[in-house]
Amino acid sequence: MSRTARTRLRLGLCASAFLLAVGLVPAAPTPAHADDVTDYAITVDPADKGAKIDDTMYGVFFEDINRAADGGLYAELVQNRSFEYSTDDNTAYTPLTSWTVAGAAQVVNDDGRLNARNRNYLSLSAGSAVTNAGYNTGVHVEAGKKYDFSVWARAEAGTALSVALTDTDGSLAAARQAAVKGGWAQYKATFTATRTSSTGRLTVAASDAAALDMVSLFPRDTYKHEPNGLRTDLAEKVAALHPGFVRFPGGCLVNTGSMQDYSEASGYQRKRSYQWKDTVGPVETRATNSNVWGYNQSYGLGYYEYFRLAEDIGAMPLPVVPALVTGCGQNRAVDDDALLKRHIQDTLDLIEFANGPVTSTWGKLRARMGHPKPFHLTHIEVGNEENLPVEFFARFQQFRTAIDAKYPYMTVISNSGPDDAGSTFDTAWRLNRDADVDMVDEHYYNSPQWFLQNNDRYDTYSRSGPEVFLGEYASGGNAFKNGLAEAAYMTGLERNADVVKLASYAPLFANEDYVQWRPDMVWFNNHASWSSADYEVQKLFMTNVGDRVVPSTATGTPSLTGPISGAVGLSTWNTTAAYDDVKVTDADGNTLLSDDFSGDAGQWTHTGTGSWAVQDGQYVQTAEAAENTMVSAGDPNWHDYDLRVKATKKSGREGFLVAFGVKDTGNYYWWNLGGWNNTQSAVEQAVDGGKSTLISKAGSIETGRAYDIDVKVRGRQVTLYLDGQEWGGFTDDKPAEPFRQVVTKDHRTGDLIVKVVNAQASAARTAIDLGGAKVASKARVTTLAAAPDAVNTETATPVAPVTSTFSGVAENFSYTFPANSVTFLRIRQK
Template identity: 35%
Template sequence: MKHSVLCFRLMIHFVGLMLPLYAIAQDATLVIDTQHPGAKVSSRLHGIFFEEISHGGEGGLYAELIQNRGFEESTIPPGCTLDSGWLVPPRTSHFASNKVSDWKMPWEPKSPWPAWSLRTAANARASLSLSTKVPLHAATPHALQVDIHSAGKADSVSVVNEGFWGIRVDKGESYNLTTYIRAPKFKGAVTASLRASDGRILASYTFNNVKQSSWRKYTCTVKATASDAKAKFYLTMSSPGTIWFDLVSLFPARTFKNRPNGMRPDLANYLADLKPAFVRWPGGCFVEGISTESAPEWKRSLGPIEERPGTYSPWGYWSSDGIGYHEFLQFCEDIGADAMYVFNCGVSCEMRSGVFLPDDKIPALVQNILDGIEYAIGPADSKWGAVRARNGHPQPFPLRYVEVGNEQVGTRYATRFNIFYKAIKEKYPQLEVITSTGIAHVHKPTIDAVTKTDIVDEHAYKAVYWPMIYHDWYDKYPRKDWKLYVGEYACNSGVGSGNMLAALNDAVFIMGMERNGDLVAMSSYAPLLENINDTDWPVNLIRFDNASSFARTSYYTIKMMNDHKASENVAVSLTFHSSTSTPVARYSGNIGLSTWDTYAEFKNIQILDKNNKVLYAADLINHKNDWKTEGGKWTIGDSVIAQTADGAWPMAILQNKIPDVYTLRLKARKTGGPNAFMIPIAVKDNDNYLRAHIGAWWNRVSAFEMVTNGADAMVTQPVTLETPVETNRWYTVELRVSYTSIECYLDGKLLMTYKEPRTFFSIAGTDERTGEIIVKVVNAGKEPVRSAVEVKTAKAIAGVGKTLTLSADAPQAENSLEHPLQYIPVERNFTGFKNSFEYVFKPWSVTILRIRQE
């Protein structure tokens, strides 16, 4: 069954989704007013961003089955040196600070020929070495030299490739092998085979009489007689002598669109099924490199694969550049997406070494980028357009966007951007040029120094609940003469490796972008692909191994949002009603004491009930065992609890039972360090609690923060301190905890208030193609929400429409390799639509209502 068919499980019910309403209290009223339109929704809002990270391409999207096919992966990246197992970039000034960075990274290869090994049978003897004496091509100078000292029919010698954590072989499928062999005095044969993990031969082919003094290309197609998910590839010889191999490449005959040097079908289909408006490539940090010499270069990624030297990823492995510039452009065309090419602006990764090319090298960089654009869209008789035509594509590719650098920021970058922008727009005014603004939100000093830009790229990696607390984030952005591109976004902290709670946060974030279509033109989730054997980033959209794959619930959320995107927003109002008369203990759990890179002392700790009766007073002489400490360096004296070590979040937790409503009163003083102190409450364990952080951000602000699964997120707007917390001064801190809120007082003055974040959100719009009203709702709570829905429209409601719901039974739920389609959208027909109707939204759900109008 095709992947696209599996994307949605269609369950058609003409009765509709109506739970027994009499059993559920009405929780909300949702009013949709189509007579008050809002911003147009960007038609190009959803794209994809591919970067070579977590072996997303090499050993992933790129269908090559042989790892280190050219024997180049023990090569030190250009511009770098190796020192005691560490890869060291040039020790020159950092672009942003002008100081020399001491950053370095571990050197991963542990062998001169990574992924290859020697196996000898019986009495055979042989050795391996890397040779550069007679290179196949100057760009790829290394070859594997096999010296076979003794061998025979029963005494064979094999060089074995493990693939990318195994090679998937499927019975009946064909595989195309290409290799180059040089063997001036070798008189035997070479047998290529795929073998199962138990040694069974799954497919084989023998090249006879390979004796050649110069390099010769050998090809064959083999068909598998059995299957194995962890097979290996063998090159076997049974004669003594010396033989050289280079470019050993094995591809499944079936690739996406059946293109040679193509893509892995299941992963490519996931991307195609998203119907992306554009593809951003090649990075990300990958485009920056760890030195300016090691950054990707589009010209090196063209032509025969044996002539591509590869690019070292800042994520710690070599990319063969099999997905080169041409393949990227071709893939965009194949899936109907515009291309966005991100080029290096002469600066290596600012979060790493930050080394850079001097300004006098910029004109050459500008010309190189203009050449690259000409390759993509220039006439077939232009210099680089002719190269494209010779590579099999005389017509222009769909290049529409060019981004100058990745996550660069500051006025120095802006000066460079202005040079690139002017040169590109003068020659290619139809292209849209994108400004980078660092690793977070739009950086105002950068934008102020940019003379002119078309699109600004901001990145938004957020912890759990941030999108819900700041659901109106883009509502407040100033509108300028440029559009916003959220080039990398994800809820990726506090959600494990990704779960339904992440998808719900992503959905709310997307709704905020959609609602602000006059500002937010484009977005792309990141990272896109992750081989589970090499996780370089905690949360990724599509996970896979060599044999299988699955898309996370966030993937299906994005697909739902894109497939059912309105043309124009309409006004929406939400009113919430009390669902119960019984108070809910929202902040139950223990209380604690904590610091962050700060030394602090605490005393006079009291817990009072709602009638101000003292329930607990810290008698540290007799009740030291009431406190459990973890991390840091804690001492409990006669009257003071002190923390005297650097580090994040050491905790002392009171083990006594705490009531639902209470006041916590204590004295605290900072004795050293940059910040002040934190008071955790509602402590479930060391990784899940709420805290009042007083004197955060180098003692400048205070805020409530939520820690979920060990990840922290600010859950209130930061309050600027009138004066920083003074060292060695005792402050009275009071937290008043009720059923609905927490108030924090400092020396008797209200400092900040926390209220439970909303978990129910909605937007709506109209589809100009169908005339339908599209309503999108997120219920991130643990209870179903019954809502009255009122539709104000000049047209009559048809009554029959569709609903789509992505839901789970728990926030931690997620798809897996074993159950790849466990949580996917369910589509139903619905007959209950009227100008006024009721609908029950499931817990932990994303729902789309398509309401037809007459």
């Protein structure tokens, strides 16, 4: 067989494998092949130099979402330890949430409090007791381990406190006693657990009247045995990644809520943005706050603990501070010059807290907290996902100017909004580029298909800056197919390591009983933790980075050529809306569907939530709080058609959605008009339930106004018209390439690291040409391979690395990469 014929066969097999993977052709038996026939070819050029990869390229992003802090990474076992829970944080909360009272007790907020920021305390009557239920199923203790109890108490006439650890089977440790007399003071005791239990309860009883606050129980065995420390198993999972940086504390909680300061006159103001000065100093003097994700946060895990974690795991700290423009759907610019100056000064004070000498105001506080040496902060991010790029950038520039003047060595990071494309993204990037900003933080959460399609995203970015920080990304799930898509994308990040200088998957943690967001790296409850498939992918890349890219090429998949096909649909999201005069015609003008709703809605199938009915000759969805209320009509095989419809928003927070290319409930396109709290419109593509944005623009939808919508589908080109004017369009012809690779070199070991992702249902027989490199005959192989839908759980780990040795390495050799796999070959150069 000639070389040309072999190449054609490789490309044909590659295309067939891809089409089989996405279900576009029927499965067929794999044909027999001659020994020299392969599906793919990788060619490496070891004489050429690719991008240098910094040690800090891959890191982790921590945000207090999914109870990641209290009840999670922060090792405190008592929930609501200072009686500060409030309906302001969650309508189900009271100051006694997680507590039960035997006898009489009352939560008090008066001048007798422990301190100004710790507003509430418990007044416990004589002979009464309170019991704390901890997190998840209870307080978790392990036999033979020590647990440190503390409480701030006051009893002018004196009282005896009795403290016990129990579960339904009885005592978990010998009870402890404390004699309390006089004003507020801290009392401590140590328990040694006699049994292991995950359903424990902590009880504090008083013989006479007493006031209690800051009731605490900590495992002695915190990570690195740090005081006020971290839960060991969770911190160890972070450390095992060997991250180059830790981005903290968010995320949406940084720039949501009020930006105002604490006021002694009015008392502590809840629902504030995360402000670092609230989170340092003795824990009993730190503020508590409402979390944007719907619960209370104690700030026991604060800036000092974040810096300490970064240092303990050898990572660069990377804090994020608010820029007085709210994000995450709030979209409000705070116009208060004095407040802006205060936040800028707070940011300068933060750098002093991290790096200043012990003689400085904030360096002295760091030293008092136990760390005289500086934390060596070099990077700081201002703002997070602002959807008002002009307003944000005006404020960012003032932060940047002040930081550069006092700390010229700092890298000051900006951002490009909440999406991977669109008008906000384009405006933000133009502003950042024109101002020669050091680095821009991009965020996007898209479908696995998007990540398979966009491996080349950074190939065309300018090499003259700004550099990119990919601060948050994920493919919307924790199955192995998600990890495969992310792994394929990461090969493109490494190939472009001269542009993408930092990258972190998000979010990091999720408590299985308190979930707001589901594509998380590490899951846990009160007694166990487990790594997702995404974690295993991140760990494989983060522990095998190398320090320079070795240029390489591989055969790939041809562009998609079949037309976009599918039925049509109507939907709403947090709105009520009315639709009328739906008409679908083919490219020749023949009518495929026509419905003016003068009769019933018999042509439509309701596949989503909500409540649909024909009213006054319109099809109306009336459940304002419902999300994705899709109804669909037509043939999934329709293609090359026009969809016309009239749509009217009647009430609610957003606009309306018109769908096309509808295959089923998880696979469709829709034009989302007035989405994101009625701030922008976009075309989104759903693949297996995961959505990606294809095109977006700023804009809102008026209530009560009828809009004329026209969607023209021709082949894989879509053009959209709003009220007769062309709104935009796109061509969806990029293949979801299942075979991706990158090669790096580790100068410390001399290894070439060949990293290959095969995200398809068939093995990939691959010819590898190392370009004349002299190499050892054996390679150390690490493989992740599992079913696409495999998910790691507390009791099962179907996605786990397997190591082996491959003995057939040469300048030219073949290797078969398993179906649905990520494989790293570490090849020693002679």
